[in-house]
Amino acid sequence: MRGRSLDEFQELSAFLSEASFKPHGSDFWQWLWDKTDTFSVKKMSLIIQKKLSGVAAGVKFHWNSLVPSKVNIFVWRLLNSGLPVRRNLAKRRVYLATDLCVMCSEHQGTEEHCFLHCPMIRSVWRKVWAWWNVSMPCFSSLEDLKKLLSGGNDRLTLQATCMVLLWLIWKKRNHILFADVVDVKGFKEEDIFPATQSLTLLWFSNRTPNLNLNWDSWAQNPFSSGGHLDSLGSVDFIMVEGLARLFVGFRFRGRFPVGWVFLSFILALYCLFLAPR
Numbered sequence: 001m002r003g004r005s006l007d008e009f010q011e012l013s014a015f016l017s018e019a020s021f022k023p024h025g026s027d028f029w030q031w032l033w034d035k036t037d038t039f040s041v042k043k044m045s046l047i048i049q050k051k052l053s054g055v056a057a058g059v060k061f062h063w064n065s066l067v068p069s070k071v072n073i074f075v076w077r078l079l080n081s082g083l084p085v086r087r088n089l090a091k092r093r094v095y096l097a098t099d100l101c102v103m104c105s106e107h108q109g110t111e112e113h114c115f116l117h118c119p120m121i122r123s124v125w126r127k128v129w130a131w132w133n134v135s136m137p138c139f140s141s142l143e144d145l146k147k148l149l150s151g152g153n154d155r156l157t158l159q160a161t162c163m164v165l166l167w168l169i170w171k172k173r174n175h176i177l178f179a180d181v182v183d184v185k186g187f188k189e190e191d192i193f194p195a196t197q198s199l200t201l202l203w204f205s206n207r208t209p210n211l212n213l214n215w216d217s218w219a220q221n222p223f224s225s226g227g228h229l230d231s232l233g234s235v236d237f238i239m240v241e242g243l244a245r246l247f248v249g250f251r252f253r254g255r256f257p258v259g260w261v262f263l264s265f266i267l268a269l270y271c272l273f274l275a276p277r
Contacts, residue, residue: 062150066160066207071167078111078166079146085109102177103188112141115169120188127193128165132158132222157204157222164200168192 001009031039033047061076077083086099086109101109103120115121116139129136139145149159175187201218205211 062159064156064160064163066157066204067163067167068203071163074170075149075163075166078115078170079142079149081111081142083111083170085111085114087111102173112139114173115166116142116145121169124165124169124191124193124196128161128196131193131197132161134158160204161196161200161222164203165192165196168195168199 029039030037034043061072061079063072074083081088086096086102088111090096090099098105099108101107101113101118103114104118106119107113107117116125126136137144137148145162148155149162169192172187172190172192175190176184179187197219198215200222201213201215205213
């Protein structure tokens with residue numbers, strides 16, 4: 001034994017000389033990153049999330065059932081500083097000619113500026129809050145946005161509307177960034193507020209078909225057109241979906257609990273047709 005093999009053998013011997021072995025008992029795996037010594041995928045994912053994004057392991061992201069999965073994933077990446085905005089690229093040592101905002105070219109291209117503080121975007125936020133007849137909150141950082149999006153189910157549709165707007169802001173930013181020079185001015189002047197209204201109506205209607213939403217009332221006031229939008233999004237849709245999964249899960253496991261199925265059917269009928277609107 002010589003050369004590299006000898007060095008590795010000596011390194012292994014030195015490492016084992018410091019270890020203490022129990023003469024009796026069988027070998028077992030031990031995970032040192034948790035007090036219980038028990039490994040789980042959930043614990044590992046929280047550790048990875050904390051290491052990669054710096055977000056505390058206890059922070060939870062509330063999945064919104066009124067928007068597609070791609071929007072939920074996008075907003076989760078935004079709140080965890082995972083989007084390739086210019087500041088994040090510079091932090092990862094990606095060479096850029098400038099780190100200024102793509103849309104206004106006046107301030108550093110951070111997440112806070114791109115999605116909250118940019119003059120081209122603040123005007124759209126004002127229109128959304130006026131549309132919902134809600135006073136515009138003061139967003140100083142992503143933490144304030146995170147608090148809004150992590151509220152209870154009573155604000156599910158308002159949260160979903162904000163998520164749709166964030167999605168459209170990112171698309172507008174990318175259109176400006178990758179467009180031809182002659183098209184940049186048109187993309188910068190484009191107002192994404194009408195697209196926010198139409199896209200929320202499209203997605204909400206497809207996910208809550210019994211609401212019978214129409215464009216005229218929705219564009220004028222979401223509350224007048226949707227009635228109990230939030231109660232439907234947080235209770236009816238989630239309950240029916242959960243009951244369906246419960247039924248399918250029991251069926252595929254070879255069990256058929258008639259009582260549970262009957263109760264689930266009654267609750268689903270009540271939520272869809274008899275609950276007060």
